[in-house]
Amino acid sequence: MADREHLVYQAKLAEQAERYDEMVEWMKNVAGKDVDLSVEERNLLSVAYKNVIGARRASWRIISSIEQKEESKGAADKLKMIREYRQLVRTICLS
Known part of the structure; x- marks a missing residue:
């Protein structure tokens, strides 16, 4: 099986397994050719x-x-944790 076909097949397998991060990587390799x-x-x-x-x-x-x-509850202690976590998610989304 040619390299390109192999990568496409790997992407299809990843799709079936709902492993979309891996699917992106396989298809980026195909697109990079x-x-x-x-x-x-x-x-x-x-x-x-x-x-x-x-x-x-x-x-x-x-x-x-x-x-x-x-x-709305005024839970300042929880808000700090939530905002830190939201910032982490934001960083992941932008990468």
């Missing part, structure tokens, strides 16, 4: 990024919701 992506390869790359970003956005929304809830 000096050849245009096929329709299937573009779709795999799109699905991988969509799922990775979607999960991170969901985490961000949940943390922001918890922060608002604790803010």
Whole structure:
């Protein structure tokens, strides 16, 4: 099996296992080659990024919701922890 086919197959396996971070890495390797992506390869790359970003956005929304809830309660001690954690998630989202 050619290197490119191997990478695409690995990405498909990662998709089936719902391991989208790994799927992104496999497809980045395919995209890094000096050849245009096929329709299937573009779709795999799109699905991988969509799922990775979607999960991170969901985490961000949940943390922001918890922060608002604790803010309305006036829980300053919890707010500090939440904000630190939100900053960590933000850093991960931007990387």
